[in-house]
Amino acid sequence: MLKINNLNAKIEKKTILNNFSLNINPGEVHAIMGPNGSGKSTLSNILSGKKGYEVTGEILFENKNLFELETEERAHKGIFLAFQYPLEIPGVNTNIFLKTSLNAIRRAKGEKELDAIEFLNLVKEKAKNLKFDEEKLNRQLNVGFSGGEKKKNEILQMSILNPKLSILDETDSGLDIDALRVVADGVNALRKKNNSFLIITHYQRLLDYIKPDFVHVLINGKITKSGGPELALELEKKGYENFN
Amino acid sequence: MREQLLTDFDKIISDSKFSNNDIEHKRKSLNKFIENGFPTKKNEDWKFLDIGRIIDKNIGQLDFYNNYSSQNKIDTSIFVKGLEHNKIVFVNGRIEKIDLKHEENNKIEIKEESKSINKFNNINSLINLNNALTNKHYTITTKSGYSLKKPLIIYHSTTNSIYKKNINLRLDFKLEKNSSLKLIDYFYDDSNDNFLNIFYSFDLAKDSILKNYKIDHKDNKNLKYSYNHIDQSENSLSETFILSSGSSYLKHEINCNLNEKYSSAFVNGILKLDDLKNHEIKTNINHLNENTKSYQLVKSVLGKASKAAYQGKISVNSIAQKTDGYQLSKCILLDKTSEFNAKPELEIYADDVKCSHGSASGSLNEDSIFYLMSRGLNYEQSKELLINGFLLDVIEKITDSETKNLIKNTLGLKE
Ligand SMILES: Nc1ncnc2c1ncn2[C@@H]1O[C@H](COP(=O)(O)OP(=O)(O)O)[C@@H](O)[C@H]1O
Numbered sequence: 264m265l266k267i268n269n270l271n272a273k274i275e276k277k278t279i280l281n282n283f284s285l286n287i288n289p290g291e292v293h294a295i296m297g298p299n300g301s302g303k304s305t306l307s308n309i310l311s312g313k314k315g316y317e318v319t320g321e322i323l324f325e326n327k328n329l330f331e332l333e334t335e336e337r338a339h340k341g342i343f344l345a346f347q348y349p350l351e352i353p354g355v356n357t358n359i360f361l362k363t364s365l366n367a368i369r370r371a372k373g374e375k376e377l378d379a380i381e382f383l384n385l386v387k388e389k390a391k392n393l394k395f396d397e398e399k400l401n402r403q404l405n406v407g408f409s410g411g412e413k414k415k416n417e418i419l420q421m422s423i424l425n426p427k428l429s430i431l432d433e434t435d436s437g438l439d440i441d442a443l444r445v446v447a448d449g450v451n452a453l454r455k456k457n458n459s460f461l462i463i464t465h466y467q468r469l470l471d472y473i474k475p476d477f478v479h480v481l482i483n484g485k486i487t488k489s490g491g492p493e494l495a496l497e498l499e500k501k502g503y504e505n506f507n
Numbered sequence: 508m509r510e511q512l513l514t515d516f517d518k519i520i521s522d523s524k525f526s527n528n529d530i531e532h533k534r535k536s537l538n539k540f541i542e543n544g545f546p547t548k549k550n551e552d553w554k555f556l557d558i559g560r561i562i563d564k565n566i567g568q569l570d571f572y573n574n575y576s577s578q579n580k581i582d583t584s585i586f587v588k589g590l591e592h593n594k595i596v597f598v599n600g601r602i603e604k605i606d607l608k609h610e611e612n613n614k615i616e617i618k619e620e621s622k623s624i625n626k627f628n629n630i631n632s633l634i635n636l637n638n639a640l641t642n643k644h645y646t647i648t649t650k651s652g653y654s655l656k657k658p659l660i661i662y663h664s665t666t667n668s669i670y671k672k673n674i675n676l677r678l679d680f681k682l683e684k685n686s687s688l689k690l691i692d693y694f695y696d697d698s699n700d701n702f703l704n705i706f707y708s709f710d711l712a713k714d715s716i717l718k719n720y721k722i723d724h725k726d727n728k729n730l731k732y733s734y735n736h737i738d739q740s741e742n743s744l745s746e747t748f749i750l751s752s753g754s755s756y757l758k759h760e761i762n763c764n765l766n767e768k769y770s771s772a773f774v775n776g777i778l779k780l781d782d783l784k785n786h787e788i789k790t791n792i793n794h795l796n797e798n799t800k801s802y803q804l805v806k807s808v809l810g811k812a813s814k815a816a817y818q819g820k821i822s823v824n825s826i827a828q829k830t831d832g833y834q835l836s837k838c839i840l841l842d843k844t845s846e847f848n849a850k851p852e853l854e855i856y857a858d859d860v861k862c863s864h865g866s867a868s869g870s871l872n873e874d875s876i877f878y879l880m881s882r883g884l885n886y887e888q889s890k891e892l893l894i895n896g897f898l899l900d901v902i903e904k905i906t907d908s909e910t911k912n913l914i915k916n917t918l919g920l921k922e
């Protein structure tokens with residue numbers, strides 16, 4: 264599904280990703296663990312098409328060159344990024360935004376757009392599953408949301424958009440154990456044989472709830488070790504210093 | 508210009524029925540105008556919108572005389588739909604229709620009179636021009652205790668049969684005790700290169716409420732000046748909202764005197780410009796008595812080499828204790844070619860007051876655009892969503908919900 268070959272990324276002449284390669288097949292869950300500043304968010308941003316990086320290498324998504332696609336086209340093709348720091352968008356109603364987003368993607372896929380009632384039913388069901396306070400959906404997007412609410416809102420969007428590849432950039436940071444469970448339930452509900460996940464975290468604890476198929480250690484923009492779920496536990500014990 | 512003015516003035520006077528006194532007064536105003544000419548940026552008040560230069564460069568010789576003897580056809584398709592309203596329709600400066608069908612008889616009155624013709628001397632050069640050249644003076648009175656059931660929309664429409672004309676228009680509004688008036692000025696231009704000079708005065712008696720909404724949204728290449736003078740008595744309230752977008756050049760001036768205690772003034776506005784347009788809102792709020800309040804919020808979105816300015820002045824008289832004065836301006840510059848100028852001024856002579864002002868401008872946040880695009884919206888949609896979101900809080904200040912919807916629709920904001 265996703266093939267990253269020798270990806271290099273620079274900002275202002277500083278190398279951030281260094282010969283980074285990764286392969287994700289349909290249905291797989293990959294975890295990337297790395298210390299602060301190792302390039303995790305940079306990787307997520309590049310996968311979603313953020314501008315401002317100098318990149319070389321290759322990224323294929325379902326055998327299509329990602330660099331040829333704009334950010335919104337990647338979303339249409341099924342790439343979703345749960346932001347580490349979701350943005351506050353004043354004056355934009357959360358529900359209206361969600362509906363606009365869902366229908367933009369459905370339209371691009373040639374599916375019928377949902378009307379107001381269909382959308383409301385869908386969003387109600389998803390919000391309930393995530394124990395997301397429905398009243399918040401009538402507020403301005405992320406404005407006045409707590410850190411945890413913002414993260415849950417990302418997972419709500421993911422559930423509604425039902426992407427093929429979900430990238431979760433430190434969605435677990437700052438969440439209490441209940442919220443963490445809810446987030447994990449959201450991910451697990453979407454786990455199907457064709458949906459893949461790239462879960463970025465620097466704590467092992469999320470991985471107790473979402474069992475990854477593969478774990479990779481990212482240090483200084485490079486994968487220094489890959490393995491199964493046991494690698495996360497080892498990392499927790501020994502610390503990143505021992506994986507350089 | 509002088510020769511043209513003098514001949515056109517004589518034509519206007521010979522068409523009209525002014526008394527000798529009125530004519531004398533108008534001639535004085537004309538001479539004052541001839542002495543000073545159109546204001547230019549040499550005058551501090553006009554440094555952001557140099558009307559003298561705009562006329563020289565874009566219009567050239569103006570014609571000051573309009574033949575009002577023949578009727579203009581009204582294009583009824585311009586009328587606002589989905590909102591029941593009373594109307595006064597100006598076409599090319601001539602009143603073509605007065606329709607107050609939603610109101611009780613004798614509760615709102617329109618009279619042709621020139622009683623206050625002498626009242627506003629030397630406010631500025633353009634008001635002198637207005638005083639000199641208006642061919643009629645109307646007074647619109649809302650009677651004591653009466654609230655209009657429906658808004659009154661004044662259509663200021665122009666057609667392409669006028670070109671390089673100066674049109675001057677004057678209306679005096681009287682709101683008697685405990686009355687209320689919702690007034691919408693709706694500009695609709697099918698003409699170019701004209702100069703419209705509109706002067707309103709409002710006299711708000713005790714406990715009266717004025718809501719004046721101005722909508723200039725249709726693209727046109729005219730130059731407009733709109734001056735509101737507002738006098739407020741005890742516990743009266745004025746709310747002004749300006750949507751300024753359509754004309755090439757437009758300056759709004761609000762001069763508001765909070766003469767008596769517990770009177771309050773709200774001025775909110777949107778300057779949404781592109782294509783080299785240049786607009787300005789200038790306010791002058793005079794707190795002249797105790798416990799008076801003013802609130803102003805102006806939001807601008809500027810692109811394609813457009814320019815906007817907001818000059819907001821709050822003056823607090825030494826006896827105006829417990830004044831509450833607030834103004835804020837925010838601007839989004841969509842590109843490097845656009846320019847916003849804010850010139851806030853506080854002039855405070857009382858000690859027990861609460862006054863503040865603030866101003867911020869910046870570009871659209873690219874990270875926010877990336878966030879929205881990552882959810883499947885394209886660049887244009889994302890930009891529009893952010894701009895509409897930015898404008899929402901000032902639109903929410905509109906207290907009349909029907910007008911709020913009208914303005915939302917005009918701006919293409921969907922519910
Ligand atoms: N816009 C930027 N300009 C300059 N340096 C940046 C920028 N974004 C990230 N970096 C640098 O790139 C490195 C990786 O950042 P990031 O991808 O955010 O790391 P992580 O998400 O793993 O904490 C850090 O050293 C950071 O300072």
Ligand SMILES: [Mg+2]
Nearest residue numbers: 303304347433
């Ligand atoms: Mg990060």
